[in-house]
C-alpha cells in the first residue's frame with residue numbers, strides 16, 4: 001500500500017488585481033478583484049514505502065507548493081493527500097512525527113543555538129526515549145562528521161556544515177518520510193557527495209521514503225530511479241529515468257577517433273568533427289551500435305571509440321525547450 005497518495009491536487013493563489021495609473025499601488029490595496037494563479041493543477045501520484053522519487057520541473061512549475069501541501073504547511077484548494085494514513089493539513093502535529101523536511105535555501109535549526117543544543121531540543125520536542133536519542137545522535141555525528149562544529153552557533157556554520165546539521169535534525173526522531181527541497185544547492189562537489197551518501201544510506205538501510213526536489217540533475221541521476229516531472233502544475237511524466245530517456249531522447253552518441261573525417265555514415269547523423277574525432281548520433285531502435293561500429297570499422301581506420309547515452313540534463317533541457 002502506498003505511503004503517499006496524492007489525487008487531483010489543486011492549489012490556487014489569489015492576488016489582488018493590480019491597478020494602473022495614479023495611486024495604483026494604493027488602489028490595489030483596496031481592490032476586490034483578484035487574479036487566480038493555479039500553481040498546482042490536478043496532480044496525482046502514489047509513492048510506495050522505501051521509494052526515492054525525484055519531483056522535478058522548471059522554475060514556477062509548482063514543486064514547492066506540492067511539497068508544502070504534503071507537509072501540511074498549505075491547505076489545497078481541492079484534491080486528496082494522504083501521508084502515512086494522515087491528511088497532513090488536518091493533523092499537522094501527528095503528520096510532523098512521520099516526516100522530516102529539509103529546505104536547502106533556509107535552515108530549520110535555531111539560528112543562535114549551537115547545533116548540539118538544537119539536536120537536544122529536537123529530541124525533547126519529539127519525546128524521544130533517552131536511549132534512542134543517544135544512539136541516533138551518536139550515529140549521525142559520525143555519519144555526517146558533525147563533531148568539529150557541534151558547539152558552533154548555527155548562524156556561524158558554512159553552508160555545507162549547516163546542511164549536514166539540518167539533515168541530522170530532520171532525521172533524528174526517525175521519521176518514515178523525508179522531503180528534501182534543493183538539499184545540495186550551493187554546495188561544492190565534496191559536500192554534495194557527503195549529502196548524497198547520507199540520503200542513499202537512509203533510503204537503502206533504514207527504508208526511509210524520500211521525495212527529492214532539485215534542479216541538480218546529478219542528484220537525481222545518482223539517487224533516484226523514479227522521477228515525477230511536472231510543468232505548469234500538472235504531471236507530464238511519471239516513471240523511471242531510463243524510460244524517460246528512451247521516450248524523450250531515444251538517441252545515443254558515438255564518438256569515433258579516425259584521425260580524418262567521416263562525411264556519410266549510413267544509419268547515423270554526423271553532429272560534430274574536430275581534431276580527428278567525429279561525433280555521431282544514432283537511434284538504437286533503428287540501427288544497433290554493433291552494426292554501426294561494424295560498418296565504420298570496415299571502411300575506416302579507427303584508433304578509439306566510445307558510446308554514450310544522453311545525459312539526463314540534456315534530456316530535461318530538451319523537454320523544457322519543446323513545451324508549449
Ligand SMILES: Nc1ncnc2c1ncn2[C@@H]1O[C@H](COP(=O)(O)OP(=O)(O)OP(=O)(O)O)[C@@H](O)[C@H]1O
Nearest residue numbers: 013014037039057058059060061062063064065066
Ligand atoms: N504564497 C504564494 N502566493 C502566491 N503565489 C504563489 C505563492 N507560492 C507560490 N506561488 C506561485 O505558484 C507558482 C508555483 O510556485 P512554486 O514555488 O510551487 O514553484 P517551483 O516549481 O517550486 O519553482 P522553483 O523551481 O522556482 O522553486 C508560481 O507561479 C508562484 O509564483
